[in-house]
Amino acid sequence: MIGGGYSYVSAPPAFSTDAKRLLVCTGTIVSVFSTSTALQVSALEGHTALVTSVLVVPGNKALSFCWTASLDGTIRYWDYAAAELMKTIDIKMPIYSMVIPALLLGQTDLKMMPADAFAYLSVENTQVQENSGKGLRGQIRKCNLTESRLAGVVLAETRKPEVISISPSGKFFGIRNKRKLHIWKTPAKDSKLPVAKITLHHTRNFTHLAFHPTKRLVAAGDTSGRILIWRGFGNHTFSDGEKIVNRGSMNDEEEKPGTRGNDDADSCTTWHWHPTGINLLRFSSDGAYLYSGGKEGVLVDWQLDTGKKKFLPRIGSPLIYLTDSLDPTLSAISCADNQIHLLKTPSMEITKSILGIKLPFSSPEVYDGMCNKFAFDDTAGLVALCTENYRIQFYSLFDDREISEVQVCERNHQPGDEVSVIVTLVSLSGDGSMMSTVEVNLPEDGIGGFVCLKFWASDSQNKNFNLSTIVYEPHRDAGISAVAFHPTRQMVVSSSYGGDLKIWVCSDEIPQKQDALQHSGWMCHAVGSYKKKPMTAAAFSADGSVLAVAAETVITLWDPDNNMLVAVLGVMQMPILTLSFAGEYLLSISRGSKPQLSVWSMSKLSESWSYKLDIEDVTCAKDSSSFAVLALLPKSSNEPIFQGKDGLILLFNATDPIPLAMWSVRKAKGGGLAFLKGNSPSFQHQSIFGGKSPQALLAYINADHEYILFDPYDNDASKLSLTRTKDHISADETAQFGYASIYGELPQFEMKTDQNLLAPYAPSQRPWETIFSGSSHNLLPLPKLCLEFMESLLERRTTTVE
Known part of the structure; x- marks a missing residue:
């Protein structure tokens, strides 16, 4: 790990x-x-x-000693x-700060210190209740380093350390x-x-x-x-x-x-x-x-x-x-x-x-939940993060270091500036050579404001992206809900809350006539809509032959090459915000007061199984039906195994509703998941996994952008138990990150589905029933349309006579 x-x-x-x-x-x-x-x-x-x-002992350059203190x-x-x-000296109280005057007074090595060498500590008195009226949890204490004990005197008490x-x-x-x-x-x-x-x-x-x-x-x-x-x-x-x-x-x-x-x-x-x-x-x-x-x-x-x-x-x-x-x-x-x-x-x-990895930034409340947090390059083991200064940071999860940064738009940083631009979406192509970003310029006093879609290209492993194409207001004045790359071609689909989707292709994908001018860049290839419903999510299948787009509470399936509506699946209770393909299965995630994870069989065009789970993120393994979800635990959960944890990582095979493995985690709200290729040339840590390169690694990034990588299919993964803490001295409360493995049945999650609410829809043998269902630009020719319409009237009259 x-x-x-x-x-x-x-x-x-x-x-x-x-x-x-x-x-x-x-x-x-x-x-x-x-x-x-x-x-x-x-x-x-x-x-x-x-x-x-951390305090280094000064003196001779040959010396290499230091003191550390911890929570x-x-x-x-x-x-x-x-x-x-x-x-080691254990004082049994969290230490927030430490100074040792003896180090600065010329007494350097521990052996050279006087009989009573002291450190002064800022500690937390955990016995005082935080919500008490005059609770003084902070203390300045004196510690005898020579005798490894507190000196007993309390120099000061404060509300917090x-x-x-x-x-x-x-x-x-x-x-x-x-x-x-x-x-x-x-x-x-x-x-x-x-x-x-x-x-x-x-x-x-x-x-x-x-x-x-x-x-x-x-x-x-x-x-x-x-x-x-x-x-x-x-x-x-x-x-x-x-x-x-x-x-x-x-x-x-x-x-x-x-x-x-x-x-x-x-x-x-x-x-x-x-x-x-x-x-x-x-x-x-x-x-x-x-x-x-x-x-x-x-x-x-x-x-x-x-x-x-x-x-x-x-x-x-x-x-x-x-x-x-x-x-x-x-x-x-x-x-x-x-x-x-x-x-x-x-x-x-x-x-x-x-x-280091860039820390999270706060977006305006109006865009809360509308900004994607991460994009992953699974082959190179990179994560792309939206940062506060309008940049995209590419960070290596394998090497724990920054690879590059891309300035999406310029900003003259001044303290107290109101946020005027938000980078809401970032998406990467399968090979990591192309990137698409969406930025929103906020209106001032209700005037102005627009959406900008940008396409980027990189021809190096250092992820030095160059801007290729800028599209202003790609969906008129509507916001973009999702951007997805075709797995093998230079094709991108963008969906909007305004009720349409657009398929974009690079000029290299369009055959040019011999006498036509060759234009570089991206252009709109097709437009689609479904009953003017907001398009809230989009995803390509593994081979790119099927495009799934969520039209609010239903799933529409499209042929991206011919821009034709193929089928419509289900009616969910809440809007679908995420779509993802796992082999021959399609995953849909709805959030809100009635959240739900649903698994759909593409061969049967029907729902296979579902859970009523509040899903924060989902990732699917390539070339298999495995997927993992990051689920938020209910606040009312009082299970001992979940103490201090707020999320679960569940590993599934799409063919079976029983999870293969389950891990509880901290700070799941705002976190993310991704499957990475463990046998990629970028991965140089085989020794950690017994000298072997795992076929796939599961990456979990928490809300503070701390992460772990592990082999979810290893039998030893069930024995993993890791606790890591990350606290901010300036914070009133301690924020912790932890990881512990558990197995067992899911805690009281509803596995039954209401088939009346999730009834699949597909073209039938009675075409007149579906003639007006779908995108307006995809209607049948007028002679065919009239014939089908007359047949529907004749059948309706026959039914009435009977």
């Missing part, structure tokens, strides 16, 4: 002492990347939940060069707590006194803070984009931290908000350039400059003494972290689009990039 797609920016990375490696928190492991190639060279595996902190409640000490675990920031000198550390900054002074190594603390106030909520490397100076950013700088904080008095804890918690509702004039600081300066909240603040290593960044994706370089600023080139995504190395010419910047860029300082030129 192969896993990947994890976030690279859930926590700040850390450079090795020689700056040749970058340690990145990726899910439950710490991935070690080479700074010269930006490729992963090793991994530290051992944590069972999200790793939230599994453990602190671990590693030799990252040998990927060897040296020590906060990220701890520490000064480069190791003398101060602090947290933001709504409109306050709580700053502690690290006690001397021989001191037994409590940790001293001061509080700085503001009129807006803080988002980030940073300490000067040498001076008693702290900077903080707020939600409005302002930067506040306190100089000489704590010069007068540090209050006793234990008295504050005994007095109560640091809750804004219990303390009267103060003003900056009452803070223990010599002066406070305010700078303002960013239009939205500050995400990044960091002083330069020499302390002469302050770097800031936000949602607009611009890194601002402030001169500390004068307040003058200059701007570094736009990176194109909101900035999160800026990490320095011991090499003054190398730093790293982490972006919200799950990318880490290695920068050459001081020019800030990007030399290499670690490109």
Whole structure:
């Protein structure tokens, strides 16, 4: 089994002492990347939940030790060069952030640390109920690393765990707590006194803070984009931290908000350039400059003494972290689009990039459920994702890395911009050489707005697509519901909510006369409709001889070459939103208040079996009747085996309603499935499957774009049990991703069908009964039409006489 797609920016990375490696928190492991190639060279595996902190032990370049903390409640000490675990400390509380002042005070190796070396942790008190009125789940705790235990004292309590920031000198550390900054002074190594603390106030909520490397100076950013700088904080008095804890918690509702004039600081300066909240603040290593960044994706370089600023080139995504190395010419910047860029300082030129899978983006509510999430190239093992900046990312599921990006339409990114264009659909041809995209330009104040269909071509394995044809308003002013490629030809069908379908062909498919001009590009070959009903889904059969199009609640079957309606199947209770062929069977999926999965026999033109399941996605194996569905579990399900799970992956053979296998998963809403070719040349992980190349792999991508690949037909697949956790420090609730295998009967799903509601329809021996059923452009010739109509009148009269 192969896993990947994890976030690279859930926590700040850390450079090795020689700056040749970058340690990145990726899910439950710490991935070690080479700074010269930006490729992963090793991994530290051992944590069972999200790793939230990685701290490299400084000193001699020959040293290769680091500390990590995780939501599994453990602190671990590693030799990252040998990927060897040296020590584990279990505090039995989820750790959201960790700092170790001893590392910055010159005490490097674990053996060189003083008798009582301490770490300061931001943990979650899981015994406090989240919905309690004044539930304070966040705590700042002190941990004795030497004795592997908590020191017992609680430095602060907050509503939720906060990220701890520490000064480069190791003398101060602090947290933001709504409109306050709580700053502690690290006690001397021989001191037994409590940790001293001061509080700085503001009129807006803080988002980030940073300490000067040498001076008693702290900077903080707020939600409005302002930067506040306190100089000489704590010069007068540090209050006793234990008295504050005994007095109560640091809750804004219990303390009267103060003003900056009452803070223990010599002066406070305010700078303002960013239009939205500050995400990044960091002083330069020499302390002469302050770097800031936000949602607009611009890194601002402030001169500390004068307040003058200059701007570094736009990176194109909101900035999160800026990490320095011991090499003054190398730093790293982490972006919200799950990318880490290695920068050459001081020019800030990007030399290499670690490109992770793009994270999901939110589309407007009006288009909720109308945008397809993924398109797969099953031979190359690629997934095409719609990203927030109007691009399509091609990501290798086999190698867990980005292959390329395609800019569908241009965008001048500015923070707070309203979304004006949405890429709603992306579809790939069977060989992955062609792509079609649909974008919707939203109207402004009810004026304007249009739909654009684009065709792309690629002649390389790097998926560098070039735009071939643009079609504006392909279905008049109606939206496009589906786009499907012919399996063997350069032919595409698009269906619309306006009640028509169009078949598009490339100019290479159309025979040209010798004296005719050869035009390149795509053009409309045929148009079809059925009773003016909205066309909601479309799919070609495996050989391309049959085109299935859903006309709202019925399925229409077409001959794509002659553009003729062949048959009409069933009447569903809810609109059909997905069609897919599995061998000689056709699958239809309806969603809504009465969802249903139906399997239709193409040889009999009738329904074989169905389930009342809420299906999120479906995938069919090529050259067989196997298919897999991702079903959402009912919210009322209380089965113990489904605890914490919200979805099921069901593997079927279309000939049998009993599933072959079943797996429960997390974060299924918004997820996807795909069968990939395990014996393709792109797959280089045969050793994971016992040295053999599986014929097919099943890929599951969850709502956070994490994924797993496994052989669903392997007998050992039933024994697989994997739990992976992915949590966001800034989130109030923990989001988890897990995978566990289970077998058994389906949980109370209705297998009976109402044949009255699902009665198939096909041409009969009485042609006058179906003469006016179908597309208007496909009527019989007038003489034939009149003859059939007269026969119908004669039979009706005969029936009346009888």
